[in-house]
Amino acid sequence: MTSVCINGTLQQPVPEAQSHQITPVRLRTIVESAHLNFLIGAGTSSSYFVALGNIEDALTQVTDSQASQAVKALVRASIQAYFFERVLAPNTKIIERDESAEGILRSYARFIRTLNRILLRRRSTLLSKQVNIFTTNVDMLFEVAMEESGIDYSDGFSGKIRPKFNLGDFSTLRFRTGSRYEHRFEVPVFNLIKIHGSAAWRQHQSENRKTDIFFDHSLDLVREVAAHFEEAKSYLIPVLVDPQPEDQGPTIRPIDDLIADAVQRLGGADKEPLEVAGFAAVYNKLGIVNPDKRKFATTVLNETYYELIRRLANELEKENSVLFVHGFSFRDEHLRDIVLRAARTNPTLQIIVFCYSREGLESYEQLLPDVELKNGNIEFVTPAEPARGEKERKITLDVLESDYFASIVPDKTPDPDQRIEIDISTPPAETSND
Numbered sequence: 430m431t432s433v434c435i436n437g438t439l440q441q442p443v444p445e446a447q448s449h450q451i452t453p454v455r456l457r458t459i460v461e462s463a464h465l466n467f468l469i470g471a472g473t474s475s476s477y478f479v480a481l482g483n484i485e486d487a488l489t490q491v492t493d494s495q496a497s498q499a500v501k502a503l504v505r506a507s508i509q510a511y512f513f514e515r516v517l518a519p520n521t522k523i524i525e526r527d528e529s530a531e532g533i534l535r536s537y538a539r540f541i542r543t544l545n546r547i548l549l550r551r552r553s554t555l556l557s558k559q560v561n562i563f564t565t566n567v568d569m570l571f572e573v574a575m576e577e578s579g580i581d582y583s584d585g586f587s588g589k590i591r592p593k594f595n596l597g598d599f600s601t602l603r604f605r606t607g608s609r610y611e612h613r614f615e616v617p618v619f620n621l622i623k624i625h626g627s628a629a630w631r632q633h634q635s636e637n638r639k640t641d642i643f644f645d646h647s648l649d650l651v652r653e654v655a656a657h658f659e660e661a662k663s664y665l666i667p668v669l670v671d672p673q674p675e676d677q678g679p680t681i682r683p684i685d686d687l688i689a690d691a692v693q694r695l696g697g698a699d700k701e702p703l704e705v706a707g708f709a710a711v712y713n714k715l716g717i718v719n720p721d722k723r724k725f726a727t728t729v730l731n732e733t734y735y736e737l738i739r740r741l742a743n744e745l746e747k748e749n750s751v752l753f754v755h756g757f758s759f760r761d762e763h764l765r766d767i768v769l770r771a772a773r774t775n776p777t778l779q780i781i782v783f784c785y786s787r788e789g790l791e792s793y794e795q796l797l798p799d800v801e802l803k804n805g806n807i808e809f810v811t812p813a814e815p816a817r818g819e820k821e822r823k824i825t826l827d828v829l830e831s832d833y834f835a836s837i838v839p840d841k842t843p844d845p846d847q848r849i850e851i852d853i854s855t856p857p858a859e860t861s862n863d
Contacts, residue, residue: 460834461839464751465560466745467563467752467753467754469564472755473826476532477533479679481512484512484681484720487668487681496688500695502706504666504687506665506701507665507667508687510658513655513712515679517628518655521648521655524648536825538574543834543838547839558617560620562620562621562622565761568627569627581616582621583598583601583620584598585621593644594641594642594644599620600620602618603615623737624764626733629644630642630645657711660708661702668687718734745768746778747775750775751778753781756785758796780806782807782808784809784810787814789811790809790811
Protein backbone atom coordinates (compact mmCIF):
# COMPACT_ATOMS: atom_id res chain seq x y z
CA MET A 430 0.00 0.00 0.00
CA THR A 431 1.25 3.48 -0.86
CA SER A 432 1.19 6.12 1.86
CA VAL A 433 0.30 9.69 0.88
CA CYS A 434 1.44 12.85 2.66
CA ILE A 435 -0.05 16.32 2.07
CA ASN A 436 1.83 19.26 3.54
CA GLY A 437 3.75 16.81 5.65
CA THR A 438 0.59 15.23 7.11
CA LEU A 439 -0.02 11.52 6.57
CA GLN A 440 -3.42 10.97 4.95
CA GLN A 441 -5.47 8.07 6.28
CA PRO A 442 -7.62 5.83 4.07
CA VAL A 443 -11.25 6.90 3.90
CA PRO A 444 -13.39 4.44 5.87
CA GLU A 445 -16.42 2.84 4.28
CA ALA A 446 -19.19 5.40 4.10
CA GLN A 447 -21.77 2.92 5.37
CA SER A 448 -20.08 2.73 8.79
CA HIS A 449 -21.20 6.31 9.57
CA GLN A 450 -18.37 6.62 12.08
CA ILE A 451 -15.25 8.74 12.02
CA THR A 452 -12.08 7.70 13.79
CA PRO A 453 -10.03 10.14 15.89
CA VAL A 454 -7.08 9.54 13.55
CA ARG A 455 -9.07 10.53 10.48
CA LEU A 456 -10.65 13.53 12.21
CA ARG A 457 -7.24 14.71 13.42
CA THR A 458 -5.84 14.36 9.90
CA ILE A 459 -8.64 16.50 8.47
CA VAL A 460 -8.30 19.19 11.13
CA GLU A 461 -4.52 19.37 10.72
CA SER A 462 -4.61 19.86 6.96
CA ALA A 463 -7.82 21.75 6.09
CA HIS A 464 -9.39 25.19 6.29
CA LEU A 465 -11.89 24.81 9.14
CA ASN A 466 -15.55 25.76 8.78
CA PHE A 467 -18.59 24.94 10.89
CA LEU A 468 -22.28 25.25 10.02
CA ILE A 469 -24.35 25.42 13.20
CA GLY A 470 -28.15 25.26 13.23
CA ALA A 471 -31.04 25.44 15.66
CA GLY A 472 -30.55 21.86 16.83
CA THR A 473 -27.31 22.82 18.57
CA SER A 474 -29.11 25.11 21.01
CA SER A 475 -32.39 23.17 21.18
CA SER A 476 -31.85 22.36 24.87
CA TYR A 477 -32.53 26.04 25.63
CA PHE A 478 -34.53 27.39 22.67
CA VAL A 479 -37.53 25.76 21.04
CA ALA A 480 -37.19 24.50 17.47
CA LEU A 481 -38.81 26.56 14.71
CA GLY A 482 -41.10 23.76 13.57
CA ASN A 483 -43.26 24.84 10.62
CA ILE A 484 -43.09 28.58 11.34
CA GLU A 485 -41.41 29.32 7.99
CA ASP A 486 -44.15 27.59 6.01
CA ALA A 487 -46.86 29.28 8.09
CA LEU A 488 -45.49 32.80 7.59
CA THR A 489 -45.05 32.18 3.87
CA GLN A 490 -48.66 30.99 3.59
CA VAL A 491 -49.85 34.12 5.38
CA THR A 492 -48.03 36.30 2.85
CA ASP A 493 -49.59 34.38 -0.06
CA SER A 494 -53.09 34.40 1.46
CA GLN A 495 -55.97 36.26 -0.21
CA ALA A 496 -57.23 37.56 3.15
CA SER A 497 -57.45 41.29 3.87
CA GLN A 498 -54.32 43.17 4.91
CA ALA A 499 -55.67 43.66 8.44
CA VAL A 500 -56.32 39.93 8.88
CA LYS A 501 -52.92 39.00 7.47
CA ALA A 502 -51.22 41.57 9.71
CA LEU A 503 -52.87 40.10 12.83
CA VAL A 504 -52.00 36.51 11.90
CA ARG A 505 -48.41 37.44 11.00
CA ALA A 506 -47.94 39.42 14.22
CA SER A 507 -49.32 36.51 16.26
CA ILE A 508 -46.82 34.07 14.72
CA GLN A 509 -43.96 36.55 15.06
CA ALA A 510 -44.93 37.09 18.70
CA TYR A 511 -44.59 33.36 19.33
CA PHE A 512 -41.16 33.39 17.63
CA PHE A 513 -40.10 36.43 19.62
CA GLU A 514 -41.24 35.03 22.96
CA ARG A 515 -39.53 31.64 22.47
CA VAL A 516 -36.40 32.52 20.47
CA LEU A 517 -35.51 36.21 20.91
CA ALA A 518 -36.68 37.26 24.38
CA PRO A 519 -34.68 34.54 26.24
CA ASN A 520 -31.46 36.18 25.04
CA THR A 521 -31.76 38.79 27.79
CA LYS A 522 -31.21 35.95 30.28
CA ILE A 523 -28.19 34.77 28.31
CA ILE A 524 -26.37 38.11 28.39
CA GLU A 525 -27.24 38.48 32.08
CA ARG A 526 -25.78 34.99 32.74
CA ASP A 527 -29.05 33.89 34.31
CA GLU A 528 -28.90 30.60 36.18
CA SER A 529 -31.25 29.01 33.65
CA ALA A 530 -28.68 29.61 30.88
CA GLU A 531 -25.63 28.32 32.77
CA GLY A 532 -25.79 24.80 31.35
CA ILE A 533 -25.99 25.76 27.67
CA LEU A 534 -23.36 28.49 28.08
CA ARG A 535 -21.01 26.00 29.72
CA SER A 536 -21.46 23.62 26.77
CA TYR A 537 -20.70 26.35 24.23
CA ALA A 538 -17.68 27.56 26.20
CA ARG A 539 -16.21 24.05 26.40
CA PHE A 540 -16.66 23.56 22.67
CA ILE A 541 -15.03 26.92 21.86
CA ARG A 542 -12.08 26.34 24.19
CA THR A 543 -11.43 22.92 22.65
CA LEU A 544 -11.37 24.39 19.14
CA ASN A 545 -9.08 27.15 20.38
CA ARG A 546 -6.60 24.58 21.73
CA ILE A 547 -6.71 22.70 18.44
CA LEU A 548 -5.86 25.89 16.53
CA LEU A 549 -3.09 26.81 18.97
CA ARG A 550 -1.37 23.47 18.59
CA ARG A 551 -2.04 22.84 14.92
CA ARG A 552 1.33 22.06 13.39
CA SER A 553 0.67 23.24 9.84
CA THR A 554 2.57 26.41 8.96
CA LEU A 555 0.64 26.85 5.71
CA LEU A 556 -2.78 27.39 7.29
CA SER A 557 -3.87 30.37 9.35
CA LYS A 558 -5.15 29.82 12.87
CA GLN A 559 -8.69 30.74 11.93
CA VAL A 560 -12.01 28.94 12.04
CA ASN A 561 -15.23 30.13 10.43
CA ILE A 562 -18.43 29.46 12.37
CA PHE A 563 -21.44 29.98 10.12
CA THR A 564 -24.74 29.86 11.98
CA THR A 565 -28.38 30.46 11.19
CA ASN A 566 -29.12 30.96 14.90
CA VAL A 567 -29.93 34.47 16.08
CA ASP A 568 -29.14 33.83 19.75
CA MET A 569 -26.21 35.24 21.75
CA LEU A 570 -24.71 31.97 22.97
CA PHE A 571 -21.52 32.08 20.91
CA GLU A 572 -20.80 35.73 21.75
CA VAL A 573 -21.26 35.27 25.50
CA ALA A 574 -19.33 31.98 25.57
CA MET A 575 -16.40 33.52 23.68
CA GLU A 576 -16.34 36.61 25.87
CA GLU A 577 -16.35 34.53 29.05
CA SER A 578 -13.58 32.30 27.68
CA GLY A 579 -11.37 35.21 26.57
CA ILE A 580 -11.38 34.00 22.96
CA ASP A 581 -10.45 36.36 20.11
CA TYR A 582 -13.31 36.52 17.64
CA SER A 583 -14.69 38.70 14.88
CA ASP A 584 -18.44 39.09 14.42
CA GLY A 585 -18.28 41.66 11.63
CA PHE A 586 -18.63 44.73 13.87
CA SER A 587 -16.00 47.42 14.21
CA GLY A 588 -15.83 50.18 16.80
CA LYS A 589 -16.27 50.19 20.56
CA ILE A 590 -18.77 52.89 21.53
CA ARG A 591 -21.27 52.14 18.77
CA PRO A 592 -20.12 49.04 16.87
CA LYS A 593 -21.20 49.10 13.23
CA PHE A 594 -21.45 46.08 10.97
CA ASN A 595 -18.66 45.95 8.41
CA LEU A 596 -17.99 42.87 6.30
CA GLY A 597 -14.34 43.87 5.99
CA ASP A 598 -13.86 43.08 9.67
CA PHE A 599 -13.76 39.36 8.90
CA SER A 600 -10.61 37.43 7.97
CA THR A 601 -8.26 39.63 9.96
CA LEU A 602 -5.13 37.82 11.10
CA ARG A 603 -4.04 38.70 14.62
CA PHE A 604 -0.52 38.46 16.01
CA ARG A 605 1.00 39.15 19.40
CA THR A 606 4.54 40.29 20.06
CA GLY A 607 6.63 39.62 23.14
CA SER A 608 7.28 42.63 25.36
CA ARG A 609 11.03 42.01 25.73
CA TYR A 610 11.89 40.21 22.53
CA GLU A 611 10.52 40.75 19.05
CA HIS A 612 9.18 37.25 18.60
CA ARG A 613 5.71 37.21 17.03
CA PHE A 614 3.06 34.51 17.08
CA GLU A 615 -0.38 34.18 15.49
CA VAL A 616 -3.41 34.16 17.77
CA PRO A 617 -6.38 31.89 16.96
CA VAL A 618 -9.36 33.88 15.71
CA PHE A 619 -12.98 32.74 15.36
CA ASN A 620 -15.00 34.36 12.58
CA LEU A 621 -18.62 34.28 13.75
CA ILE A 622 -20.83 34.67 10.69
CA LYS A 623 -24.50 34.97 11.63
CA ILE A 624 -26.27 34.36 8.35
CA HIS A 625 -29.75 35.16 9.68
CA GLY A 626 -28.70 38.11 11.80
CA SER A 627 -28.81 38.33 15.58
CA ALA A 628 -30.93 39.38 18.52
CA ALA A 629 -28.26 42.05 19.10
CA TRP A 630 -28.43 43.50 15.58
CA ARG A 631 -30.31 46.76 15.37
CA GLN A 632 -31.21 48.57 12.15
CA HIS A 633 -30.94 52.35 12.10
CA GLN A 634 -31.73 54.75 9.28
CA SER A 635 -29.62 57.92 9.20
CA GLU A 636 -30.66 61.35 7.93
CA ASN A 637 -29.46 60.51 4.41
CA ARG A 638 -31.87 57.52 4.50
CA LYS A 639 -29.03 55.03 4.55
CA THR A 640 -29.74 52.06 6.80
CA ASP A 641 -26.90 50.54 8.83
CA ILE A 642 -26.72 47.70 11.33
CA PHE A 643 -25.39 48.42 14.82
CA PHE A 644 -24.63 46.10 17.72
CA ASP A 645 -27.04 46.43 20.64
CA HIS A 646 -24.93 45.35 23.64
CA SER A 647 -27.71 45.41 26.22
CA LEU A 648 -30.46 44.16 23.89
CA ASP A 649 -32.40 47.37 24.50
CA LEU A 650 -34.42 46.83 21.32
CA VAL A 651 -35.37 43.30 22.39
CA ARG A 652 -36.59 44.73 25.70
CA GLU A 653 -38.55 47.40 23.82
CA VAL A 654 -40.19 44.75 21.64
CA ALA A 655 -41.00 42.77 24.80
CA ALA A 656 -42.82 45.78 26.24
CA HIS A 657 -44.90 46.17 23.07
CA PHE A 658 -45.56 42.43 23.07
CA GLU A 659 -47.09 42.67 26.55
CA GLU A 660 -49.37 45.48 25.35
CA ALA A 661 -50.46 43.51 22.26
CA LYS A 662 -50.73 40.07 23.87
CA SER A 663 -54.46 40.22 24.59
CA TYR A 664 -55.23 41.08 20.94
CA LEU A 665 -53.16 38.26 19.42
CA ILE A 666 -54.56 34.86 18.51
CA PRO A 667 -53.18 31.48 19.70
CA VAL A 668 -51.06 29.94 16.96
CA LEU A 669 -50.02 26.48 18.19
CA VAL A 670 -51.85 23.21 17.62
CA ASP A 671 -53.25 21.96 20.93
CA PRO A 672 -52.23 19.36 21.91
CA GLN A 673 -48.88 19.43 20.12
CA PRO A 674 -47.89 16.39 18.00
CA GLU A 675 -45.12 14.33 19.57
CA ASP A 676 -41.57 14.42 18.14
CA GLN A 677 -42.38 17.09 15.53
CA GLY A 678 -41.31 20.30 17.22
CA PRO A 679 -43.67 23.28 17.53
CA THR A 680 -46.53 22.99 15.05
CA ILE A 681 -48.49 26.04 13.92
CA ARG A 682 -52.21 25.63 13.34
CA PRO A 683 -53.49 25.50 9.72
CA ILE A 684 -53.47 28.96 8.17
CA ASP A 685 -57.18 28.79 7.29
CA ASP A 686 -57.97 28.32 10.99
CA LEU A 687 -55.74 31.24 11.97
CA ILE A 688 -57.34 33.48 9.36
CA ALA A 689 -60.84 32.52 10.55
CA ASP A 690 -59.87 33.39 14.13
CA ALA A 691 -58.38 36.70 13.00
CA VAL A 692 -61.54 37.63 11.07
CA GLN A 693 -63.62 36.93 14.16
CA ARG A 694 -61.21 38.82 16.43
CA LEU A 695 -61.24 41.93 14.18
CA GLY A 696 -65.04 41.90 13.89
CA GLY A 697 -65.06 43.62 10.51
CA ALA A 698 -62.45 46.26 11.34
CA ASP A 699 -60.29 47.25 8.38
CA LYS A 700 -57.12 47.68 10.48
CA GLU A 701 -55.38 45.61 13.11
CA PRO A 702 -55.42 47.02 16.68
CA LEU A 703 -52.93 49.82 17.34
CA GLU A 704 -51.17 47.66 19.94
CA VAL A 705 -50.58 44.93 17.34
CA ALA A 706 -49.35 47.47 14.77
CA GLY A 707 -47.00 48.94 17.38
CA PHE A 708 -45.55 45.54 18.18
CA ALA A 709 -45.01 44.75 14.48
CA ALA A 710 -43.34 48.11 13.81
CA VAL A 711 -40.79 47.70 16.62
CA TYR A 712 -40.26 44.02 15.80
CA ASN A 713 -39.26 44.95 12.25
CA LYS A 714 -36.37 47.05 13.58
CA LEU A 715 -34.65 43.87 14.73
CA GLY A 716 -31.71 42.87 12.55
CA ILE A 717 -32.88 39.34 11.88
CA VAL A 718 -33.85 37.44 8.78
CA ASN A 719 -37.51 36.51 9.21
CA PRO A 720 -38.27 32.78 9.36
CA ASP A 721 -40.24 32.75 6.12
CA LYS A 722 -39.35 32.29 2.47
CA ARG A 723 -39.62 36.04 1.87
CA LYS A 724 -37.10 36.50 4.71
CA PHE A 725 -36.25 40.20 4.38
CA ALA A 726 -37.92 43.17 6.00
CA THR A 727 -35.40 45.69 4.60
CA THR A 728 -32.95 46.05 1.74
CA VAL A 729 -29.94 46.26 4.04
CA LEU A 730 -30.76 42.86 5.56
CA ASN A 731 -31.19 41.49 2.06
CA GLU A 732 -27.75 42.75 1.01
CA THR A 733 -26.08 41.58 4.23
CA TYR A 734 -27.63 38.12 3.94
CA TYR A 735 -26.36 37.60 0.41
CA GLU A 736 -22.90 38.91 1.28
CA LEU A 737 -22.67 36.40 4.13
CA ILE A 738 -24.01 33.64 1.88
CA ARG A 739 -21.35 34.54 -0.69
CA ARG A 740 -18.71 34.29 2.02
CA LEU A 741 -19.87 30.77 2.85
CA ALA A 742 -19.67 29.81 -0.82
CA ASN A 743 -16.18 31.31 -1.16
CA GLU A 744 -14.88 29.44 1.89
CA LEU A 745 -16.22 26.14 0.56
CA GLU A 746 -14.52 26.74 -2.78
CA LYS A 747 -11.06 26.90 -1.18
CA GLU A 748 -8.74 23.98 -1.73
CA ASN A 749 -8.62 21.51 1.18
CA SER A 750 -11.57 22.96 3.08
CA VAL A 751 -13.80 21.10 5.50
CA LEU A 752 -17.32 21.92 6.64
CA PHE A 753 -18.46 20.35 9.91
CA VAL A 754 -22.26 20.48 10.29
CA HIS A 755 -24.13 20.22 13.59
CA GLY A 756 -27.75 20.97 14.42
CA PHE A 757 -28.57 22.11 10.87
CA SER A 758 -31.35 20.24 9.07
CA PHE A 759 -30.62 21.45 5.49
CA ARG A 760 -34.30 22.27 4.98
CA ASP A 761 -33.19 25.79 4.03
CA GLU A 762 -33.19 25.38 0.25
CA HIS A 763 -30.81 28.26 -0.43
CA LEU A 764 -28.12 27.06 1.96
CA ARG A 765 -28.58 23.46 0.89
CA ASP A 766 -28.06 24.38 -2.77
CA ILE A 767 -24.86 26.29 -1.93
CA VAL A 768 -23.40 23.37 0.01
CA LEU A 769 -24.33 20.84 -2.68
CA ARG A 770 -22.92 23.05 -5.44
CA ALA A 771 -19.64 23.39 -3.57
CA ALA A 772 -19.48 19.63 -3.00
CA ARG A 773 -19.91 19.01 -6.73
CA THR A 774 -17.40 21.58 -7.96
CA ASN A 775 -14.67 21.25 -5.31
CA PRO A 776 -13.37 17.66 -5.02
CA THR A 777 -11.00 18.67 -2.20
CA LEU A 778 -13.89 19.87 -0.03
CA GLN A 779 -14.99 17.53 2.75
CA ILE A 780 -18.41 17.90 4.38
CA ILE A 781 -18.95 16.00 7.61
CA VAL A 782 -22.49 16.05 8.98
CA PHE A 783 -22.92 15.03 12.61
CA CYS A 784 -26.40 13.52 12.97
CA TYR A 785 -28.05 13.96 16.35
CA SER A 786 -29.42 10.41 16.24
CA ARG A 787 -29.24 7.37 14.00
CA GLU A 788 -32.90 7.90 13.23
CA GLY A 789 -32.14 11.32 11.73
CA LEU A 790 -29.77 9.88 9.13
CA GLU A 791 -32.54 9.07 6.66
CA SER A 792 -33.70 12.69 6.49
CA TYR A 793 -30.16 13.89 5.76
CA GLU A 794 -29.66 11.27 3.05
CA GLN A 795 -32.87 12.37 1.34
CA LEU A 796 -31.90 16.05 1.37
CA LEU A 797 -28.26 15.38 0.40
CA PRO A 798 -28.55 12.39 -1.95
CA ASP A 799 -25.31 10.62 -2.75
CA VAL A 800 -26.33 10.06 -6.38
CA GLU A 801 -26.02 13.82 -7.00
CA LEU A 802 -22.45 13.96 -5.71
CA LYS A 803 -19.86 12.64 -8.12
CA ASN A 804 -17.06 13.43 -5.68
CA GLY A 805 -18.55 11.46 -2.80
CA ASN A 806 -17.33 14.10 -0.36
CA ILE A 807 -20.28 14.29 2.04
CA GLU A 808 -19.98 12.02 5.05
CA PHE A 809 -22.57 11.37 7.75
CA VAL A 810 -21.54 10.58 11.31
CA THR A 811 -24.13 8.97 13.57
CA PRO A 812 -24.05 7.78 17.18
CA ALA A 813 -22.67 4.29 17.61
CA GLU A 814 -25.21 1.53 18.02
CA PRO A 815 -25.85 1.19 21.75
CA ALA A 816 -25.21 -2.03 23.60
CA ARG A 817 -28.18 -4.08 24.67
CA GLY A 818 -30.10 -2.31 27.42
CA GLU A 819 -28.29 1.02 26.92
CA LYS A 820 -29.61 4.27 25.45
CA GLU A 821 -28.25 5.82 22.28
CA ARG A 822 -25.54 8.41 22.98
CA LYS A 823 -26.96 11.20 20.85
CA ILE A 824 -24.57 13.75 19.38
CA THR A 825 -25.37 16.85 21.38
CA LEU A 826 -22.89 19.72 21.51
CA ASP A 827 -21.37 18.21 24.67
CA VAL A 828 -20.88 14.86 22.94
CA LEU A 829 -19.49 16.56 19.83
CA GLU A 830 -16.88 18.25 22.00
CA SER A 831 -15.97 15.39 24.33
CA ASP A 832 -16.17 12.35 22.03
CA TYR A 833 -14.83 13.89 18.83
CA PHE A 834 -12.87 17.13 19.06
CA ALA A 835 -11.46 16.95 22.60
CA SER A 836 -9.94 13.57 21.74
CA ILE A 837 -7.86 15.02 18.90
CA VAL A 838 -6.30 18.03 20.64
CA PRO A 839 -2.58 17.66 19.78
CA ASP A 840 -0.09 17.23 22.58
CA LYS A 841 1.98 20.30 23.36
CA THR A 842 5.14 18.30 22.70
CA PRO A 843 4.69 15.74 19.91
CA ASP A 844 6.37 12.36 20.17
CA PRO A 845 9.73 12.39 18.34
CA ASP A 846 10.00 10.60 15.00
CA GLN A 847 13.41 9.31 16.01
CA ARG A 848 15.54 9.36 19.10
CA ILE A 849 19.27 10.07 19.21
CA GLU A 850 21.19 9.16 22.33
CA ILE A 851 24.62 10.66 22.90
CA ASP A 852 26.82 9.36 25.67
CA ILE A 853 29.55 11.84 26.48
CA SER A 854 32.19 10.69 28.91
CA THR A 855 35.24 12.62 30.04
CA PRO A 856 38.42 11.18 31.56
CA PRO A 857 38.94 11.94 35.23
CA ALA A 858 41.08 14.98 35.95
CA GLU A 859 44.72 14.22 36.73
CA THR A 860 45.70 14.77 40.34
CA SER A 861 48.68 17.05 40.84
CA ASN A 862 51.41 15.88 43.27
CA ASP A 863 52.59 19.42 43.85
